[in-house]
Amino acid sequence: xxxxxxxxxxxxxxxxxxxxxxxxxxxxxxxxxxxxxxxxxxxxxxxxxxxxxxxxxxxxxxxxxxxxxxxxxxxxxxxxxxxxxxxxxxxxxxxxxxxxxxxxxxxxxxxxxxxxxxxxxxxxxxxxxxxxxxxxxxxxxxxxxxxxxxxxxxxxxxxxxxxxxxxxxxxxxxxxxxxxxxxxxxxxxxxxxxxxxxxxxxxxxxxxxxxxxxxxxxxxxxxxxxxxxxxxxxxxxxxxxxxxxxxxxxxxxxxxxxxx
Amino acid sequence: xxxxxxxxxxxxxxxxxxxxxxxxxxxxxxxxxxxxxxxxxxxxxxxxxxxxxxxxxxxxxxxxxxxxxxxxxxxxxxxxxxxxxxxxxxxxxxxxxxxxxxxxxxxxxxxxxxxxxxxxxxxxxxxxxxxxxxxxxxxxxxxxxxxxxxxxxxxxxxxxxxxxxxxxxxxxxxxxxxxxxxxxxxxxxxxxxxxxxxxxxxxxxxxxxxxxxxxxxxxxxxxxxxxxxxxxxxxxxxxxxxxxxxxxxxxxxxxxxxxxxxxxxxxxxxxxxxxxxxxxxxxxxxxxxxxxxxxxxxxxxxxxxxxxxxxxxxxxxxxxxxxxxxxxxxxxxxxxxxxxxxxxxxxxxxxxxxxxxxxxxxxxxxxxxxxxxxxxxxxxxxxxxxxxxxxxxxxxxxxxxxxxxxxxxxxxxxxxxxxxxxxxxxxxxxxxxxx
Numbered sequence: 001x002x003x004x005x006x007x008x009x010x011x012x013x014x015x016x017x018x019x020x021x022x023x024x025x026x027x028x029x030x031x032x033x034x035x036x037x038x039x040x041x042x043x044x045x046x047x048x049x050x051x052x053x054x055x056x057x058x059x060x061x062x063x064x065x066x067x068x069x070x071x072x073x074x075x076x077x078x079x080x081x082x083x084x085x086x087x088x089x090x091x092x093x094x095x096x097x098x099x100x101x102x103x104x105x106x107x108x109x110x111x112x113x114x115x116x117x118x119x120x121x122x123x124x125x126x127x128x129x130x131x132x133x134x135x136x137x138x139x140x141x142x143x144x145x146x147x148x149x150x151x152x153x154x155x156x157x158x159x160x161x162x163x164x165x166x167x168x169x170x171x172x173x174x175x176x177x178x179x180x181x182x183x184x185x186x187x188x189x190x191x192x193x194x195x196x197x198x199x200x201x202x203x204x205x206x207x208x209x210x211x212x213x214x215x216x217x218x219x220x221x222x223x224x225x226x227x228x229x230x231x232x233x234x235x236x237x238x239x240x241x242x243x244x245x246x247x248x249x250x251x252x253x254x255x256x257x258x259x260x
Numbered sequence: 261x262x263x264x265x266x267x268x269x270x271x272x273x274x275x276x277x278x279x280x281x282x283x284x285x286x287x288x289x290x291x292x293x294x295x296x297x298x299x300x301x302x303x304x305x306x307x308x309x310x311x312x313x314x315x316x317x318x319x320x321x322x323x324x325x326x327x328x329x330x331x332x333x334x335x336x337x338x339x340x341x342x343x344x345x346x347x348x349x350x351x352x353x354x355x356x357x358x359x360x361x362x363x364x365x366x367x368x369x370x371x372x373x374x375x376x377x378x379x380x381x382x383x384x385x386x387x388x389x390x391x392x393x394x395x396x397x398x399x400x401x402x403x404x405x406x407x408x409x410x411x412x413x414x415x416x417x418x419x420x421x422x423x424x425x426x427x428x429x430x431x432x433x434x435x436x437x438x439x440x441x442x443x444x445x446x447x448x449x450x451x452x453x454x455x456x457x458x459x460x461x462x463x464x465x466x467x468x469x470x471x472x473x474x475x476x477x478x479x480x481x482x483x484x485x486x487x488x489x490x491x492x493x494x495x496x497x498x499x500x501x502x503x504x505x506x507x508x509x510x511x512x513x514x515x516x517x518x519x520x521x522x523x524x525x526x527x528x529x530x531x532x533x534x535x536x537x538x539x540x541x542x543x544x545x546x547x548x549x550x551x552x553x554x555x556x557x558x559x560x561x562x563x564x565x566x567x568x569x570x571x572x573x574x575x576x577x578x579x580x581x582x583x584x585x586x587x588x589x590x591x592x593x594x595x596x597x598x599x600x601x602x603x604x605x606x607x608x609x610x611x612x613x614x615x616x617x618x619x620x621x622x623x624x625x626x627x628x629x630x631x632x633x634x635x636x637x638x639x640x641x642x643x644x645x646x647x648x649x650x651x652x653x654x655x656x657x658x659x660x661x662x663x664x665x666x667x668x669x670x671x672x673x674x675x676x677x678x679x680x681x682x683x684x685x686x687x688x689x690x691x692x693x694x695x
Contacts, residue, residue: 018327018328019329019330019331020423023330023374027422029405030402030409033391033398035391047391048388048392049279095307097308100311103312107311109308111314125307141327141424200421201426203420204433205435206426206427206435209426243324
């Protein structure tokens with residue numbers, strides 16, 4: 001950014017989601033107050049009612065596409081945005097609500113609502129990238145706030161974000177943890193899940209449950225054989241893969257492969 | 261935002277409510293000098309949690325329902341494990357209970373601080389965000405962020421992560437924190453408690469519109485402590501219920517303008533959940549530090565002006581920090597971080613006081629521990645009819661205000677409830693189809 005140039009404009013958009021990833025932005029805490037010195041917060045309804053019209057230099061998108069109106073809205077957001085980055089499991093994978101993609105959505109509606117006619121929804125919950133081109137996807141349920149910070153600074157400085165695509169195992173070794181699977185026979189998705197959380201589950205004696213989504217080139221069938229060897233039943237293998245990134249490959253196929 | 265449709269009718273409308281969690285809209289229709297219609301519309305897309313919980317293991321309910329809300333995941337986890345432990349007949353004991361309460365204090369601090377300093381306070385001072393407010397009140401915004409950080413730090417240490425904690429399970433925790441880990445928090449919590457004392461005074465000095473209503477307050481009560489993580493449900497008119505009696509006294513209705521279901525008492529009346537209800541019903545159980553701050557802030561024995569809920573929230577922040585420090589100094593690590601839960605068929609009910617009000621869960625389990633039926637009633641859908649009633653009562657004597665002012669104050673009246681629209685939109689289920 002040259003001296004005197006207008007600061008870049010940031011927009012934050014919400015689709016079907018829990019608000020947790022946007023909240024990570026507000027969790028910057030002390031850095032939060034200084035944010036407007038670097039970047040113009042042009043659209044961020046969770047934090048401010050002041051809005052500035054597009055186009056925007058950087059759009060952060062939380063949530064998945066689940067309604068006809070949102071499918072139109074994300075196209076408009078894309079048109080208005082020089083760079084579009086998705087944040088979190090909903091936006092990058094369709095989220096927990098993508099479990100509807102494995103069921104009949106009409107059954108879902110009548111389970112929850114008494115008057116199905118009022119509800120307008122699409123059959124599937126889809127990732128943003130299934131609807132419009134995206135420039136970067138930040139994984140995590142929720143995203144890690146340090147990684148989010150890195151993504152924003154990278155885009156401000158016109159470089160690619162330094163977000164590792166290796167697995168949780170790398171972080172877990174670095175944290176000095178004993179492997180929960182090897183030592184205790186605890187089922188763990190760490191070998192196929194992308195790092196970024198800080199291996200927080202194995203750090204409290206728990207197996208990873210995959211909330212950061214698939215790592216780069218994971219070998220899910222091999223892990224499943226390992227899990228079966230530990231005595232994990234197919235129904236639980238399906239549950240492991242089919243949670244927060246249920247509809248993202250290879251978790252999707254691996255879940256289907258173990259369905260009876 | 262406003263239009264004169266002729267015939268003396270004007271409509272004040274906010275299409276996207278800002279500084280609330282989730283997506284909602286507000287409509288106020290005035291004909292002549294009469295308020296004709298008010299609506300808080302919730303159009304957050306439905307996510308169908310109750311439907312896809314079917315067939316999942318009882319062990320997964322805390323992690324899955326946490327994803328309903330990124331602001332109050334501990335509330336969802338707590339109501340879920342309370343219900344599951346009820347269904348399975350297990351009790352992790354007082355040491356695990358104390359640790360759970362400690363974690364929940366972290367969520368109250370984090371969620372209330374977000375609302376008080378970043379979402380609600382700007383309304384009172386005429387700012388559109390905490391950033392613009394910080395230009396004139398930087399010290400207070402910084403204090404608020406420090407307080408919020410103390411809550412998040414507590415969640416990280418006990419829960420393993422601030423948003424969607426990972427260390428929580430049915431039966432207890434995966435790993436109980438060591439004494440030293442909790443002791444390391446004391447300095448930060450004490451500093452936050454100091455700042456929170458000042459914050460109560462600061463918010464008490466904000467300008468409040470004259471507006472008092474005759475609310476039916478509903479909140480949990482525990483004989484031994486200010487209820488947070490469990491209790492019996494009591495009301496101003498004398499209800500005193502166990503979790504499995506909730507449905508006998510409250511019901512939900514599906515209305516066209518909302519993807520959340522409205523919740524009402526069986527007699528059709530609205531009720532009020534959240535900090536003001538808790539304070540008005542359980543004030544005597546606050547710690548001396550919090551009660552004295554409430555007295556200095558002029559809150560009195562009860563509070564019926566919802567605009568002053570910001571003061572009550574600040575008092576609850578102070579209480580939660582004080583209580584966290586008490587729990588840490590009394591901390592004895594549980595002998596076992598969790599009791600094992602064996603699956604069995606049954607039904608369980610559970611609730612807790614989410615920062616914005618009571619959150620109720622019910623699950624029916626099969627023999628193998630898989631969920632046959634789930635029902636979740638979040639606080640905002642319970643408050644929604646009451647919010648609309650407030651709007652109507654608030655606008656009527658103010659119809660003379662210009663549209664811009666009226667819109668501002670109506671939005672503020674909605675924010676009084678710290679509505680969590682993401683929470684309310686997903687799930688609710690009617691027991692009877694009335695079509």
